[in-house]
Amino acid sequence: MAVEMKVGGASAGETPDLAIAGAWVATVNAEDRVLSPGTVTVTGKRISGVYGPGEAVPLARRIIDGGNKLVLPGFVNVHAHTVLSGLRGKTEDAPSEVSLHSHILPFRSRMTPEGAFALARLGALESLRFGSTTIGDLYWQEGAIGHAFEEVGVRGVLGQSISETNLLKVGAGDFTFDRRRGQETLRIAEEVIAKWHGRGDGRFRCVLAPHAPDDCSPELLKDIQALARQHRTVISMHVSQSRSEEQRIRAWHGKSTTRFLADLGLLGPELVGAHCVFLSDEDVALYAESGAWFAYLPVINAKRGYAAPAAKLAAAGANMSLGADNMTGDMVLAAQMATMVARITAKESTILPPRQVLRMATMGGAKALGLGQEIGSIEVGKRADLVIIDLDRPHLWPVHDPVATYFHWGQAGDVETVIVDGEIVIRDGRSTRVELRQVAAAAQAAAELGWGRLWGESGAAH
Numbered sequence: 001m002a003v004e005m006k007v008g009g010a011s012a013g014e015t016p017d018l019a020i021a022g023a024w025v026a027t028v029n030a031e032d033r034v035l036s037p038g039t040v041t042v043t044g045k046r047i048s049g050v051y052g053p054g055e056a057v058p059l060a061r062r063i064i065d066g067g068n069k070l071v072l073p074g075f076v077n078v079h080a081h082t083v084l085s086g087l088r089g090k091t092e093d094a095p096s097e098v099s100l101h102s103h104i105l106p107f108r109s110r111m112t113p114e115g116a117f118a119l120a121r122l123g124a125l126e127s128l129r130f131g132s133t134t135i136g137d138l139y140w141q142e143g144a145i146g147h148a149f150e151e152v153g154v155r156g157v158l159g160q161s162i163s164e165t166n167l168l169k170v171g172a173g174d175f176t177f178d179r180r181r182g183q184e185t186l187r188i189a190e191e192v193i194a195k196w197h198g199r200g201d202g203r204f205r206c207v208l209a210p211h212a213p214d215d216c217s218p219e220l221l222k223d224i225q226a227l228a229r230q231h232r233t234v235i236s237m238h239v240s241q242s243r244s245e246e247q248r249i250r251a252w253h254g255k256s257t258t259r260f261l262a263d264l265g266l267l268g269p270e271l272v273g274a275h276c277v278f279l280s281d282e283d284v285a286l287y288a289e290s291g292a293w294f295a296y297l298p299v300i301n302a303k304r305g306y307a308a309p310a311a312k313l314a315a316a317g318a319n320m321s322l323g324a325d326n327m328t329g330d331m332v333l334a335a336q337m338a339t340m341v342a343r344i345t346a347k348e349s350t351i352l353p354p355r356q357v358l359r360m361a362t363m364g365g366a367k368a369l370g371l372g373q374e375i376g377s378i379e380v381g382k383r384a385d386l387v388i389i390d391l392d393r394p395h396l397w398p399v400h401d402p403v404a405t406y407f408h409w410g411q412a413g414d415v416e417t418v419i420v421d422g423e424i425v426i427r428d429g430r431s432t433r434v435e436l437r438q439v440a441a442a443a444q445a446a447a448e449l450g451w452g453r454l455w456g457e458s459g460a461a462h
């Protein structure tokens with residue numbers, strides 16, 4: 001029977017716990033199939049069946065009517081700083097270097113673990129409500145952040161930041177490297193890995209996260225690479241984030257950031273480089289050829305007045321993934337900006353169409369973070385990380401090709417249901433686990449405390 005073959009594997013013959021029936025299903029599988037009508041069944045934490053038109057579907061314990069709904073793999077927000085939701089309304093309009101070095105970095109370094117938990121919980125709730133089932137978070141307090149993710153119910157890939165510079169001094173141009181500081185931050189990263197790598201039946205995973213090429217020495221970067229290999233994980237870091245970073249690397253090493261990483265042996269499939277704004281054409285070719293993952297962050301780049309050479313990287317065949325970075329967890333906005341910014345820079349209207357952006361936002365991120373076998377597509381045996389979008393909205397009619405329509409015109413608020421590891425964590429746009437009011441109040445208090453400390457200690461009022 002077709003049904004038995006489809007269900008296959010561990011769950012053959014079992015009654016599925018859940019079926020999302022009669023929906024549009026964008027599988028993001030190797031053939032990029034979109035099923036209409038399609039049905040997805042879930043047994044335990046995994047996808048147990050994917051059925052197209054005319055295929056017999058087993059009866060499930062619970063059925064979600066997929067009529068006029070679009071089912072997608074959960075988004076993988078490959079590069080995020082959920083704690084920095086606390087910056088909203090404060091730093092968006094400052095000069096980008098001031099924002100980075102005088103607001104973002106000091107705010108980070110002064111946040112208490114309790115404050116980090118409260119703000120990460122808000123950021124994670126926002127991300128999840130807008131369809132991200134996996135967050136690749138990079139910060140200095142990933143232990144506290146992991147607990148926030150655990151409470152909200154999102155999948156977490158945690159990267160405890162590693163740096164040799166004093167983040168309270170870089171705003172004044174002091175990039176002095178302190179080897180002891182580097183080793184201490186590396187030690188904390190190892191503690192986070194020991195506690196979180198594989199936790200929650202694989203719900204959590206860790207990466208190594210040197211902050212940026214201009215605040216880690218080549219020696220430290222090599223130590224980090226060895227540790228990443230030891231733990232069979234990847235390195236996720238900022239690359240060519242600012243003009244001054246590119247200038248510093250050139251002054252110190254006589255080469256571009258991309259070439260510096262390539263010569264160190266870091267540029268390859270085990271690197272996720274975020275931003276990549278100031279890559280030259282030569283760097284783009286080198287980057288693409290290396291197989292390194294490009295984490296495209298179009299929203300935050302645009303706020304800073306920047307645009308990454310995404311169209312060139314895509315044309316060169318680079319591995320592409322997508323992230324929201326800081327102050328937002330909205331991957332739908334990120335997906336739309338990804339296309340628009342690339343088209344503006346290339347002055348061309350065919351670049352990064354919806355299917356390609358959907359792949360970047362799901363399978364791309366999953367592969368980048370080393371989770372390509374587990375998440376990123378709707379296929380039997382993968383983790384049941386799913387998003388259901390309500391297409392019955394004025395801005396989404398008429399329905400011809402819902403993937404195209406949604407990625408050009410949809411809104412994050414159209415996400416109706418979110419499932420992680422088979423559990424419904426967002427239903428009708430609301431968390432099934434936490435109260436928004438409580439999360440928001442704690443985050444407000446943490447943000448006020450963080451900004452109060454920043455002003456009080458540095459006098460750098462903004």
Ligand SMILES: [Zn+2]
Pocket residue numbers: 079080081238274325326
């Ligand atoms: Zn970042």
